[in-house]
Amino acid sequence: MRSVEGISEESAFSGADLRRLADTVRDARSAWTASASSLLAQVETGGDATFLTEQHCVFDHCAVLLFPRTLAAGLHHLHQCGLAPLPTVPSTVVRRRLSERYGLDPAEASIHITRIRPELPDGRRHASVEVFLFPRDSAAFDPVIEKSEVTHDFEQHTAFVCENPSAPVLDALVTAWRTEAGLLWEGGGYNPHEGPHGSTVMYFVRDHAWPARRRRFELHSAGDLREFIARTPQDTEAVRHAYTAWHRTEHATHL
Template sequence: MDGAFSTTDLHRLDEAIRDARFAAAAPASVLLSPLAPHGEAAALTERECVFDHCAVLLFPTTLAEGLRHLRERGLAPLPTVPSTVVRGRLAERHGLDPAQCEIHITRLRLELPDGRRHAAVEVFLFPRDSAAFGERIEAVETTAGFENHTAYVVGRPSAPVLRRLVTAWQDEAGLLWEGGGHNPHEGGPAGSTVLYFVRDERHPALRRRFELHCAGDQREATADLPRSAQAVRRAYRAWPAAAQDTARPTTG
């Protein structure tokens, strides 16, 4: 590998940038599809949420080299913050010690079709010089894209709104609610809460993971909603096989 990123990672970064520009202008009915007819998922999402970002996990030679490459491309990476939730997801998936799993988050500012300049690509950086890095981890994550997702921000989060969104996304879009996490390092003094969703393998689509972001600690708002850990595990077990048949979206 001659530069900060592998050729594969550079291609995946370009895909994430194209995808974010598309998603910024696309209606929720397109991004969430397929949807059950006559439901409220799309309208509720349009009313209560705004598209925020698409995400990708990359493996730079070092954190400094990765950020330098992004700056030299004119992508204006924001200052990094440590990952809490993705670090935990990777540690669980690969049997890593979370304390050794060095994951950094940055955002890339893009010129969007509506004229906004917005930090519309979230990049998780797992440096190759991290103690927990391994080529097997890189191969699995690069092939499957488990951390690729499309994210919305909930404008005015409240328990009723969040509960309706979780229920509508599950019942009408086939998006299984995985749970959520609170990151005290992002989103202001109170941090931010993220709710995670994975596509039920019985409702295949190009976009396989979604997130809802909310300011503050909103974990109690949805704590008692039902979650099927078995269905989530089944969706992830089916993911590698499905990934062979479904290309990563660049225009939809």
């Protein structure tokens, strides 16, 4: 079987992608019974970050970016594995982030998102894994991008849903995540098409000084919370430094 760029003519994904997918599915399955301190990592069990997360949030999903040979081949593989992928939609957020990171033309970056539904420990199926698919036949695909993303997992994240997103709850929760969990605020966005009143997602990346496997987090809430996002200053310079240090650290470990 001939192999090209680490992926065979008959395979949908490279070996590295298959390992990363398996790791993400395993993380999502274990997250349902894990404590908030374990999910946030490196957080004091009795602190506000743990208490507020457990009091007001539920785990929603883990996420991974994969590079299938084609979109159809990738989805077929997920179906064949019994992961029951939901219909795909264009992923505008990840397309924007990758375009900014690698100088891509967004119009040529064909990136799609699906949710897969692995079986949980109690036998239920839940759409607890978010998969971003950047097909290798996309006009914007470059093996350099794949190598960088597979090495650094910039788009890998753990997401929670805040079930009572009042201003006092969000103020306390975001403050605790930033001060106790070493998370830097990347801002957020509002999607008017998700849910009856739209939904808001907030992005966080872990400070590079915190040695933890989970580095990016999302906080999802129902409704339009753009006012909260606008009045919460972003850690712009610290976020930039975190990604730079993250890249530098990972590069050193692979030399």
